[in-house]
Amino acid sequence: MERIPILRMGNYLLVTIQVDMHDKLALTLQDDLTNRIIEANAKGVLIDISSLEIVDSFIGRTLANIASMARVLDAETVVVGMQPAVAITLVELGMSLPGIRTALNVESGMEYLRETVADHEESDGYIGDSTED
């Protein structure tokens, strides 16, 4: 069966969508990704949709769902490289995806993940220290 590969890079998971998403593929990705987050104990997920040219309300909603699920599993999600046409379509569909973090490209997306995850770890460490004290 067709699947979207999920790559692991340290603490982060990298998903590059290279094909046109159809509904079933999106649901499979949702399943796979949530499983992988647990398996890999990932702190961040980066979804690159720069090759995605067609998007509908279902795919948009699935992306939003994936982001929310990842957050529940303690992983930050950032969606990178959205094409102008896709952005316009989503806005016209009334989906502003308020819960999703976005970045221009993989590089700035990674940068964002590193910063936020590092912040989390710092603050976690700090709380740990304070409780020990």
Place this chain on the structure above:
Amino acid sequence: MSKFLEAIQANRKSILQDWTQRLKSVDRRRDLLDDRELDTDAKNVLSAIADVPAETTPDDINAAGWQPLKELLANLSVLRAAKGFTPSETAIFVLSLKPSLFTVARQQWGKDAGELFLEISAINDFLDKLALHTTDSYIHGRDQVIARQQEEMLELSTPVVTLWDGIVALPLIGTLDSARTQVVMESLLQAIVQTNSRFAIIDITGVPTVDTLVAQHLLKTITAARLMGAECILSGIRPQIAQTIVHLGINLEDVITKSKLADAFRLALERSGRKVVRVDKSNGANTMSPRGV
């Protein structure tokens, strides 16, 4: 075939001569059209009238037989519209054929008043229709010119400028309507991708009015830019517009707004980890541009 068309065919040469003379004598635009072009035009039009298929009647100028003539006149008018002729100058080209044809009609049927009247009114009717068609085509040509100019203005009016590495600005000037906003949105998003910009400043100093529709368009653009990973700052909101926005109940709370473009630029610089500092004058004079103080 009607009688006057036969008469035209028989006297083609003399009519053409008479007509071209008349065309040259009326006050026409020598600066726009030289004599040779005028001669060719007149000759082509006259042959299109004379060489019409035998079964075609002049009563119905929408008949298939008149198509070549109509196309010829339409092209001519469109060309003249583009050259800068006035509508009446264009129509006079056809109408000045009337006296020439009337002369021929008098020669042919001068002795029979009833016949002469019938033919003259037929000629009159026919040429009036052609002149109207010419005017219609002229206006159509003008419309095309206007549409093209509008398109060009649309492209001209939406420049996306790069203010700094990773900061683009879109100074909007003029009223925003749906068609224009679409272009604005597309060119801004395209520029964000091309320049890899994390910040986009939309400056609406030059937008005279902001109504709910315009605000909605702006919000859409800002949301689309956010989806692509760029942050939008709205600047240049005049006091009057701020009042309108609040009175209309438009929610701009999720949008960063600044009153001046400079403030927005400063914010964008700050957020991208940059700072503008004043250079110490004594040091600055040496290191600054050679044009200096």
